[in-house]
């Protein structure tokens with residue numbers, strides 16, 4: 533089964549597009565992203581290939597953010613005047629949109645946080661802190677982003693639980709049989725990425741949920757790189773927790789989501805305490821508010837949440853069928869064309885079993901130099917360990933360069949990347965030749 537399809541099993545039936553139709557649609561969508569109209573330098577167009585770090589924002593999202601500040605910039609759940617009530621209504625309407633977007637059974641299961649990192653920390657601190665004890669095990673995979681690794685290291689240290697790592701196969705897939713063999717009644721939680729931000733691997737999350745539930749363990753999905761690209765139906769997937777960020781799915785920075793099953797969230801203590809998350813406070817104690825507000829202490833990111841609602845509308849409008857088919861087209865094309873670059877090593881499984889990003893290493897050229905040279909051609913890529921240092925160690929690399937695609941990229945962006953890479957490799961070869969002839 534296509535692992536991406538498992539995330540959207542209640543979504544619309546797959547439509548069939550030709551490559552030309554996908555290109556045409558992406559070209560139309562580009563018009564809605566004002567930043568793509570700017571030049572990096574005079575005569576150099578922006579080739580944005582860093583959407584895994586943060587996506588570009590369409591006009592509708594920028595307008596929703598600005599409109600909120602222009603028309604109803606008031607705090608929520610407090611004021612009894614018109615614009616405050618409008619702000620509250622807009623904030624809660626955004627929650628309803630997100631709940632529908634991930635098919636949560638209730639808005640009480642949708643908590644606004646500041647992003648994936650905060651969402652995972654909340655689960656680790658609150659659920660982990662109360663449910664883990666010495667002898668228990670938490671299983672993560674070897675390809676996790678630090679955001680889905682460090683919080684588990686910390687809570688395991690605090691509670692005495694053991695952190696275990698499901699290995700990868702030689703071609704960068706999750707070794708499902710090894711993960712299955714690790715599961716036992718000691719396993720309390722499996723925390724897994726929906727898509728690797730380095731390898732592009734899409735693990736079989738539906739199967740992992742089934743196996744984990746079979747031993748009574750809970751499953752958290754780090755959806756930072758999967759929700760923006762193939763959505764998530766939390767009821768169909770049956771995951772216990774899902775974390776994702778607004779800024780990677782055409783929304784603004786500063787807002788993210790934690791989904792949790794109602795009975796789990798009910799039993800969890802709040803991580804942050806203070807205003808808004810309480811029902812009644814005396815000098816000695818406090819009673820918590822209902823869900824989801826129990827976990828939203830203080831002033832929440834109101835305008836970003838409202839704009840995230842606009843991003844959800846935008847993505848629904850564009851449709852998963854198009855987004856997935858278009859990213860498959862781009863990543864397959866990129867895999868094919870990148871092979872033309874001398875000395876390149878592409879990381880992760882070959883298409884079609886991967887998401888829409890490609891990380892690579894070029895022999896003899898540091899990824900930071902690669903990224904800096906590409907910038908001369910207007911090509912924006914990410915270089916470094918991408919917050920996955922243990923994975924890079926496993927790959928025998930200190931760092932890599934990553935090109936990541938989204939719904940507004942076209943094949944011409946891949947061509948620009950490949951051309952710029954070839955020129956970079958040539959320049960370095962010439963430079964080395966010059967140095968060796970000077971020495972000789």
Ligand SMILES: Cc1ncc(COP(=O)(O)O)c(C=O)c1O
Nearest residue numbers: 647648649677679729756757777
């Ligand atoms: C797989 C993965 N998980 C978590 C995160 C953290 O997301 P944020 O920085 O929005 O909290 C990222 C960000 O790149 C990611 O790629």
